[in-house]
Amino acid sequence: MTDLTRRATLKLAAGGAALLAIGAACQTDSTAPEVDEVRVEPGEIPPASGAPFHSEEGRFYLFDDGAETLALYARCTHRSCLIGWEADADEFRCPCHGSRFDRVGDVVGGPAERPLERMTVERLEGGALLVHTDERTSGDG
Ligand code: FES
Numbered sequence: 236m237t238d239l240t241r242r243a244t245l246k247l248a249a250g251g252a253a254l255l256a257i258g259a260a261c262q263t264d265s266t267a268p269e270v271d272e273v274r275v276e277p278g279e280i281p282p283a284s285g286a287p288f289h290s291e292e293g294r295f296y297l298f299d300d301g302a303e304t305l306a307l308y309a310r311c312t313h314r315s316c317l318i319g320w321e322a323d324a325d326e327f328r329c330p331c332h333g334s335r336f337d338r339v340g341d342v343v344g345g346p347a348e349r350p351l352e353r354m355t356v357e358r359l360e361g362g363a364l365l366v367h368t369d370e371r372t373s374g375d376g
Contacts (some may be wrong), residue, residue: 349375
């Protein structure tokens with residue numbers, strides 16, 4: 236191998252390694268919340284029987300079930316696709332493999348086996364809510 240060929244090969248290898256590093260740095264989890272906290276104003280909090288409040292950037296659905304206010308992480312517990320609210324069926328559905336969850340995040344149809352995770356909700360003075368998207372607990376209780 237000539238010096239010129241060796242240098243060209245080394246440059247190509249270095250360039251490829253740099254591209255791999257950039258690619259790894261750019262990979263993000265699109266189902267992860269984009270923000271650590273979301274403030275929900277009193278007028279946005281749905282009644283117990285209403286459609287849930289949805290935060291796209293916080294990746295959660297929130298509603299008041301009458302006994303407590305729940306913020307459910309919108310990530311399916313099967314393989315992490317984002318779920319959606321189906322008003323006609325009054326449940327959450329996952330578009331990937333069809334798992335279904337009720338209003339409190341319990342599984343009503345698999346393949347998911349675990350309920351949706353819950354985010355910590357803090358009640359602020361004046362009735363607004365602060366959802367801490369980075370504080371989550373299992374919906375198992
Ligand atoms: S990822 Fe939701 S059912 Fe598979």
